[in-house]
Amino acid sequence: MAVESIAKTLGMxxxxxxxxxxxxxxxxxxxxxxxxxxxxxxxxxxxxSKASELKSGISDFASALSQLTAGxxxxxxxxxxxxxxxxxxxxxxxxxxxxxxxxxxxxxAQGQVASTSAFAGGASTEIGTGTLTLTFGxxxxxxxxxxxxTAGAATPVTIAIxxxxxxxxxxxxxxxxxxxxxxxxxxxxxxxxxxxVKSASGASQAFELxxxxxxxxxxxxxxxxxxxxNAAAQNALVALDGxxxxxxxxxxxxxxxxxxxxxxxxxVGTKVAIGSxxxxxxxxxxxxxxxxxxxxxxxLVKEAVDPIAGPLRGDPAAKDLLRQLKGxxxxxxxxxTPEETPVALADVGVATQRDGTLRIDxxxxxxxxxxxxxxxxxxxxxGAGLSAALSDIAESAVGxxxxxxxxxxxxLTASLLxxxxxQDKVDIAQENVLVAVERMxxxxxxxxxxxxxxxxxxxxxxxxxxxxxxxxxxxx
Numbered sequence: 301m302a303v304e305s306i307a308k309t310l311g312m313x314x315x316x317x318x319x320x321x322x323x324x325x326x327x328x329x330x331x332x333x334x335x336x337x338x339x340x341x342x343x344x345x346x347x348x349s350k351a352s353e354l355k356s357g358i359s360d361f362a363s364a365l366s367q368l369t370a371g372x373x374x375x376x377x378x379x380x381x382x383x384x385x386x387x388x389x390x391x392x393x394x395x396x397x398x399x400x401x402x403x404x405x406x407x408x409a410q411g412q413v414a415s416t417s418a419f420a421g422g423a424s425t426e427i428g429t430g431t432l433t434l435t436f437g438x439x440x441x442x443x444x445x446x447x448x449x450t451a452g453a454a455t456p457v458t459i460a461i462x463x464x465x466x467x468x469x470x471x472x473x474x475x476x477x478x479x480x481x482x483x484x485x486x487x488x489x490x491x492x493x494x495x496x497v498k499s500a501s502g503a504s505q506a507f508e509l510x511x512x513x514x515x516x517x518x519x520x521x522x523x524x525x526x527x528x529x530n531a532a533a534q535n536a537l538v539a540l541d542g543x544x545x546x547x548x549x550x551x552x553x554x555x556x557x558x559x560x561x562x563x564x565x566x567x568v569g570t571k572v573a574i575g576s577x578x579x580x581x582x583x584x585x586x587x588x589x590x591x592x593x594x595x596x597x598x599x600l601v602k603e604a605v606d607p608i609a610g611p612l613r614g615d616p617a618a619k620d621l622l623r624q625l626k627g628x629x630x631x632x633x634x635x636x637t638p639e640e641t642p643v644a645l646a647d648v649g650v651a652t653q654r655d656g657t658l659r660i661d662x663x664x665x666x667x668x669x670x671x672x673x674x675x676x677x678x679x680x681x682x683g684a685g686l687s688a689a690l691s692d693i694a695e696s697a698v699g700x701x702x703x704x705x706x707x708x709x710x711x712l713t714a715s716l717l718x719x720x721x722x723q724d725k726v727d728i729a730q731e732n733v734l735v736a737v738e739r740m741x742x743x744x745x746x747x748x749x750x751x752x753x754x755x756x757x758x759x760x761x762x763x764x765x766x767x768x769x770x771x772x773x774x775x776x
Contacts, residue, residue, distance in 0.1 A: 353604075354618055354621065357596075362694035366690075374586055376677060380572055381573040385405050386405055391559065399576035401540060407566050408536050408566050413499075414507075417494065418494050421468075427515060427517060434458075434482065436504065436506070437507070469486050482498060503535045535548050587649075602656060616715075626656055642675050699712055
């Protein structure tokens with residue numbers, strides 16, 4: 301008889317709810333095992349959650365500090381006395397302490413701009429087919445006409461114009477598609493449409509455009525009566541402390557070491573003072589933000605490794621992270637320097653409290669920012685100092701893994717792999733318990749079924765004997 305059928309008839313002979321009894325006995329047999337596995341699973345889940353939280357927390361902390369220091373806002377910034385003439389920006393990694401210079405913008409760089417005579421038929425005017433030849437070089441321009449031209453070393457560019465692009469707009473499209481160093485467009489007004497061609501800035505970017513056959517109506521350059529030079533190609537002329545220098549562009553890097561000059565307008569005779577300003581306020585705020593974030597991360601780690609209730613109290617990676625955080629204020633963030641020069645957070649007014657969190661001595665910090673500005677700036681430089689120290693701690697704590705297996709994993713990454721492996725074993729153990737439970741239930745059900753059958757037989761015999769005795773007694 302199948303177990304399901306047996307279960308339906310159990311108790312008929314004995315009158316006992318054997319199905320319930322078997323269930324209670326089986327549950328009692330595996331109660332301790334199930335409770336232990338459940339507790340272990342809950343512990344592993346808590347460990348995985350907390351280890352992931354620590355891994356994310358220290359990584360985000362290090363990444364945020366790295367981005368802040370790399371942004372340049374904590375470094376000395378260049379200044380301009382007249383942003384309407386020239387603006388300035390610090391180049392990455394530059395040291396600008398004591399910067400002082402004078403800049404005079406005598407001429408802005410520009411490209412050549414030329415336009416043809418108007419075509420009454422508009423942009424759809426058919427010009428003709430053939431080739432256009434574009435030649436770069438230097439030119440002399442007077443009253444909108446090119447009076448002299450010297451070709452450069454670059455090979456002239458030939459642009460084919462066929463039946464598919466022989467309109468004024470088609471020619472502009474063909475010039476742009478050639479990517480030859482100029483841009484073309486069609487401008488339209490009441491008198492018609494003109495082809496306008498513009499080059500990149502710089503004196504060497506002057507150009508001549510000559511066409512074959514009917515395309516000669518688009519010629520630009522010497523003797524081209526059907527076009528006008530609207531702007532001559534020229535270099536920027538900048539005088540640095542009185543010394544004139546020529547540049548083909550209006551954005552100039554390292555003319556002043558570590559500084560990018562963006563020329564806005566020419567103003568002959570106007571000298572713009574270039575100086576620098578210390579980021580003292582920004583660094584002070586960065587220290588405050590660092591301490592606040594450090595304390596949040598520190599408390600998180602300390603709680604995780606609490607020797608009584610911490611889910612990671614036995615985790616070596618988490619405990620090592622706490623150790624490294626505890627020693628951070630005393631770690632040297634700068635190379636060896638003269639005595640009394642600040643090299644660690646403790647030297648600039650960041651102190652460790654009894655509970656391990658940090659606090660700021662504002663008076664000390666302000667004094668150090670004034671007395672040792674270069675050292676403090678170096679301490680908060682991108683990819684160095686405090687940023688590098690925290691990144692090293694985060695890298696060690698997070699650890700790494702390898703496709704070769706857990707043996708090569710380190711840090712919290714190794715912890716998570718171990719917890720995950722242990723959790724897999726718990727899952728397998730729970731599945732095995734379920735199998736064992738069903739086997740015991742089946743075995744006990746069959747045993748109690750046999751017992752119930754015997755009880756039923758005994759009860760049947762008892763009933764027969766009762767009837768016989770009653771019959772004997774009635775005969776008397």
